Amino acid sequence: MSVGMAAPQAPYACDPAQSRGRLFPEAPSRTRSAFRRDCDRVIHSTAFRRLKHKTQVFVFHEGDHYRTRLTHTLEVAQIARAVARQLGLDEDLTETMALAHDLGHPPFGHAGERALDACLEAHGGFDHNAQALHVVTALEHRYPGFDGLNLTWESLEGIVKHNGPLTGPNGLPLQRYAQHGLPLGIVAFNEKLDLELGSFASLEAQAAAIADDIAYDAHDIDDGLRAGLFSIDDLTAIPLVAGIVVEIDRRYPGLDQDRRGAELVRELISYLIGAVVSEAQRRLDEVRPVSAEEVRHCGRQLIAFSAEAAGAEKAIKSFLWTGMYRHPRVMRVMVEAECLVADLFSRYTREPGDLPPEWQAGATGEAESEAEQARRIGNFIAGMTDRFAITEHIRLFDSTPELR
Secondary structure (H helix, E strand, O other): OOOOOOOOOOOOOOOHHHOOOEOOOOOOOOOOOHHHHHHHHHHOOHHHHHHHHOEOOOOHHHOOOOOEHHHHHHHHHHHHHHHHHHHOOOHHHHHHHHHHOOOOOOOOHHHHHHHHHHHOHHHOOOOHHHHHHHHHHHHOOOEOOEOOOOOEHHHHHHHHHOOOOOEOOOOOEOHHHOOOOOOHHHHHHHHHOOOOOOOOOOHHHHHHHHHHHHHHHHHHHHHHHHHOOOOHHHHOOOHHHHHHHHHHHHHOOOOOHHHHHHHHHHHHHHHHHHHHHHHHHHHHHHHOOOOHHHHHOOOOOOOOOOHHHHHHHHHHHHHHHHHHHOOHHHHHHHHHHHHHHHHHHHHHHHOHHHOOHHHOOOOOOOOOOHHHHHHHHHHHHHOOOHHHHHHHHHHHOOOOOOOO
């Protein structure tokens, strides 16, 4: 099969006709599969639109051409579909999870997440995956029969488990949850609808997860070059990048730096997608799953980078960590952003009347505990765009950082 051609639907792909269904039963759509319906619901959600003004690395007003959470998400979806198409997976389900994976991110990227996690430390902390689940199961209010988007089991599973099982065979938390336990929101929802936290997610979810890594690597390089944080020559310290640049310079001598950088990003994406598809096919040939259920219980991740590509990808992340994410210019803005989020949380806790009426205690007619109040305020802040968070801070405080 040549690169770019769609494979026929594979037996290990998720079949929308065999979906485990929705928490709230609904009549099937006359014109769309269950997974296409999920995807459309994510696109039409309020949380998805808010991604337009949420930070990827650079705050929205630092420049019109830098990635936002929305443009990053669209790029993840494009890469995820390319992987799914070549492996014969369900593209609609893959796209759903790619589009939904960042719905739980607060304003100001990982800085906002760190700030909210600290504010909520005494009440279970903050986790953007758990928040994404909360968005699509509770916080969206668009349908008359239920809160949330009422996505299929397969979409919810992918949102929660796209990076692998959350618990081991003994039921104990794994990965980043090993130390502090599973987020309360995931635990609570799992009691309503068992997402089988100890199994792997579908191949569609795995494709979306690795597409996120590819998009981060390639497009943060693009934004870092645009911002002048490093040069193409600096990037040639990474062997894979050095090889790509040599080939670009051979084919296009004298190319201007903007086009040289764009060609580098394009070639890098193509290389990483190809490496993922080849390695996934190799692993699938070893395991030979004949159903999506066998994928979940095969005991290993099946969509992954090859050993060579994994080493290259690790080198790219290491370069970006020091050359971009820890760059003094970026760090200064992110430290100020953390303080801004913490200020808002503290103010709303002290002065709950400063919240919009629908977010104030008593709006539901029920008394709440200190923990419930903190989670409510955290949900409100997590849904803010960068722009709205800055506007609120200006409204409530005498001075607000410029975040530039």
